[in-house]
Amino acid sequence: MKRTVKKQFWFSKPEAQDLQKKAKKTCLSEAALVRLLVRGYEPKERPDEKFYDVMRQLSAIGNNINQLSVKANALGFIDTQMLKNEAERWHKFQADIEREFLRPEKSGLKWQ
Incomplete structure (x- = not known):
């Protein structure tokens, strides 16, 4: 979506530092963080490197x-249906891990 409307906000120094710190923790730009929050999503903090190491190992x-x-x-040594079921289970497991630790969640705030 092309963004054609510019909004300018004024912050106190502590507010600006807080926004900058929170954007850095989520690996988002400040603008991207604000856009997610406005749409009602709560971004998650970036997991540590150990998480990504484990995900690479799982992928391998x-x-x-x-x-x-x-x-x-x-x-001819395999039950193809069983293999298909296990592969689907594996992919679901990886997707569940990503959803739990990486994807933003819809916020429960009532003002939306």
């Missing part, structure tokens, strides 16, 4: 399982 495990299953399927 998923890739290894996929390679093994392709090989087993080619040799």
Whole structure:
């Protein structure tokens, strides 16, 4: 969506520092943070590096399982329906983790 309306706000020094600090914690620009808040979403703080290391490891495990299953399927050693179910479960698990730790949530504030 093209943004064509400019809004200018005035902050005290502490307010400006607070906005800057909160934007940095969420890895968003100050403008992006304000836009999310106006639309009723509460952004989450960026997880630490350990989270991303674990996600990379989970992804690598998923890739290894996929390679093994392709090989087993080619040799006729696998139940394809069971494999499909497990793959769907794996993808759902990864999506649930991302939703829990990365995606902003709809705010429960009543003034919206």
